[in-house]
Amino acid sequence: MSAALRVENLNKSFHEPEDFQVLFDISFTVNKGEFVPVIGKSGCGKSTLLYLLSTLDTDYQGKIFINDQLLTGESQNNLARFRNENIGFVFQFHFLLPEFTVLENVMLPALKLGKLSRKEIEEQAIDKLRQLQMDTFAHKLSSRLSGGQQQRVAIARALINNPTIIMADEPTGNLDSVNTGLVFDIFRELSHQKGITILTVTHDLDFAKNADRVIEMVDGRIKI
Amino acid sequence: MVDTLIAKRHLMANKKQTLVAMLGVTFGIAMFILMISFMIGVNQFMEDTMLSSTPDIHIYNDIKTDYTVSIAGDYFKDKNLLVSVRHPKPKQVNLNIKNASGIINDLQHDPEITRVSPFLSTQVFYNYGPVQINGYINGVNIIDESKIFDLRSKMIVGQPEDLLNADKGIIMGRGLASKLNLSAGDMVTLTTPAGTSMSFRVVGIFAIGIGTIDDTRSYINLANVQQLMGKDRSYITDINIKLTNNKLAPSKAGELYKKYNYKSDDWQTANSSVMASNIVRDVLTYVVSITLLTVAGFGIYNIMNMTIQNKMKDIAILKAQGFSGHDIVRIFLSQSLFIGFFGALMGEVLGFLLSYALSRVPFPHNDFISLKYFPVIFNPAHYFFGLVFGVITPFIAGLMPSIKASRIDPVVILRG
Ligand SMILES: Nc1ncnc2c1ncn2[C@@H]1O[C@H](COP(=O)(O)OP(=O)(O)OP(=O)(O)O)[C@@H](O)[C@H]1O
Ligand SMILES: [Mg+2]
Numbered sequence: 001m002s003a004a005l006r007v008e009n010l011n012k013s014f015h016e017p018e019d020f021q022v023l024f025d026i027s028f029t030v031n032k033g034e035f036v037p038v039i040g041k042s043g044c045g046k047s048t049l050l051y052l053l054s055t056l057d058t059d060y061q062g063k064i065f066i067n068d069q070l071l072t073g074e075s076q077n078n079l080a081r082f083r084n085e086n087i088g089f090v091f092q093f094h095f096l097l098p099e100f101t102v103l104e105n106v107m108l109p110a111l112k113l114g115k116l117s118r119k120e121i122e123e124q125a126i127d128k129l130r131q132l133q134m135d136t137f138a139h140k141l142s143s144r145l146s147g148g149q150q151q152r153v154a155i156a157r158a159l160i161n162n163p164t165i166i167m168a169d170e171p172t173g174n175l176d177s178v179n180t181g182l183v184f185d186i187f188r189e190l191s192h193q194k195g196i197t198i199l200t201v202t203h204d205l206d207f208a209k210n211a212d213r214v215i216e217m218v219d220g221r222i223k224i
Numbered sequence: 225m226v227d228t229l230i231a232k233r234h235l236m237a238n239k240k241q242t243l244v245a246m247l248g249v250t251f252g253i254a255m256f257i258l259m260i261s262f263m264i265g266v267n268q269f270m271e272d273t274m275l276s277s278t279p280d281i282h283i284y285n286d287i288k289t290d291y292t293v294s295i296a297g298d299y300f301k302d303k304n305l306l307v308s309v310r311h312p313k314p315k316q317v318n319l320n321i322k323n324a325s326g327i328i329n330d331l332q333h334d335p336e337i338t339r340v341s342p343f344l345s346t347q348v349f350y351n352y353g354p355v356q357i358n359g360y361i362n363g364v365n366i367i368d369e370s371k372i373f374d375l376r377s378k379m380i381v382g383q384p385e386d387l388l389n390a391d392k393g394i395i396m397g398r399g400l401a402s403k404l405n406l407s408a409g410d411m412v413t414l415t416t417p418a419g420t421s422m423s424f425r426v427v428g429i430f431a432i433g434i435g436t437i438d439d440t441r442s443y444i445n446l447a448n449v450q451q452l453m454g455k456d457r458s459y460i461t462d463i464n465i466k467l468t469n470n471k472l473a474p475s476k477a478g479e480l481y482k483k484y485n486y487k488s489d490d491w492q493t494a495n496s497s498v499m500a501s502n503i504v505r506d507v508l509t510y511v512v513s514i515t516l517l518t519v520a521g522f523g524i525y526n527i528m529n530m531t532i533q534n535k536m537k538d539i540a541i542l543k544a545q546g547f548s549g550h551d552i553v554r555i556f557l558s559q560s561l562f563i564g565f566f567g568a569l570m571g572e573v574l575g576f577l578l579s580y581a582l583s584r585v586p587f588p589h590n591d592f593i594s595l596k597y598f599p600v601i602f603n604p605a606h607y608f609f610g611l612v613f614g615v616i617t618p619f620i621a622g623l624m625p626s627i628k629a630s631r632i633d634p635v636v637i638l639r640g
Contacts, residue, residue, distance in 0.1 A: 047639065056544060057635045077548045084546020091638060095541045097230075099237040109545045111226040157545075169638075 257575025560622025568614020
């Protein structure tokens, strides 16, 4: 199996308000199609790690590879392009664009990528929404949906460019247990049936137990 | 493409705010169009009036009061003597242009000159019954003179050619004719300062639109004036000149002065106070317009800053999904350009309507200026500049906020 994600000796410090090291010598590999929850106490550095892996935060020491491509040191423009094509995001607070319909929200990253025609993108977007049972809401304004519905739309949006890896930061943090179960079922299905790598920060230990493998963090280090 | 889609959505989502920003530009551009159309209209009117009363170049014999040469020197022959004369009297001078026919012939062959009109001007008293009024007559070749000043269009009664057909005809200014209570066909007697007098029949009446001229001037055939003054047929005092390009008048006048050594006034120098007020109007127009556009620019700057403040989350999410800094700049800059372009377009329409309305407003009646309506000029170049300003202003106003937006660190926003 080839590695979807590989990190070597990641160190991260904040300098404001004072020098404070958050991540220490983090190295691990996630294979293609693996579903890996990241757990750990509040403040141990999970979100910080995820922002590094997602290439949004480039202020760190060490190396990050996605699809065996070294991303450390790439220009902001190249990283933006890479994110667009290879990484899907799901955040705790759904973060859909409120002026756009559900369908348009899902379509935007593909329109940005510009590889397909508008019509093809629309078909794919409907298809992704159908996978998440949200196709009936396609033409609703995204701000009119419930939290759980919004999160499913956010997942459909993360899938639109068929990324190698989906990164999620507490995607179920704001959801009730029914919706939480639903989201994790979807993740499991995506990784096992579609071969998409999924890395998700979570506090839900029940759920973590069912995963292939768990990365547990303690005070900025990985516990093996 | 996606960027413009997002920009459009942002604009549509805040219709009121977009409209307010647009109206700022609309108002600025409309005022610019109105002011410049009116001010240039006034300038044009002034210039037209000036040109209908002032030739491009006017050559004449300035009365030279030359006191440097004294006959005292001749009288006291002795070279070692210093003679000082207090209050000398100027020599009697003839006001005519010497070698006039040579100069006129010379001027007529100059390629930069389209028309030459020599004339003889003198002060006279107009007598009609007991009424006696002080004024001027110009003895002219009426064909040449009317080509320079377009007299034909200024005639209220008769035609310029009527002067040639009549035996001793006179074409009078409107104000003068009405003061003397004269109309076409009446006789009027002119008396020169030297005391000679002669009668003329009114064959035409003109109105140039400038009181000081219409109230004092009339035209008579050159030969008649020479006769009236007892001068020979070569006696003329002035030459009016029309150029192919009247903007070249000042330099040409200097050239002619050097060549013939007679005073040569170009129309701009002759009307320097009018030219100065033209410049003042131009400057005023630009100052007011730039001020209005700057205010509109600040309006856009504020609104863009507000929009970006409200859209921080969206910017972060777009960046996380792979939109680059350039995309973000494009999204927000295109919004302010849209506001500018359509605001300016509306401003042009409003400006046109206001200018048109002004051009239909009757000008308050005035004896000195013959104007029916407010003078307004419709020049496509002004509209073009309006559009250019309307796009440049929001571009500058939107650039800084847009760049600021592109620099937003998504991690800071996503952490909350
Ligand atoms: N911008 C920052 N400047 C300084 N310190 C920061 C900054 N962001 C995070 N930290 C610190 O870094 C540490 C790790 O934060 P992080 O958000 O990664 O924790 P976390 O594991 O995601 O916690 P939680 O489970 O509560 O979300 C915390 O101690 C936090 O205070
Ligand atoms: Mg966190």
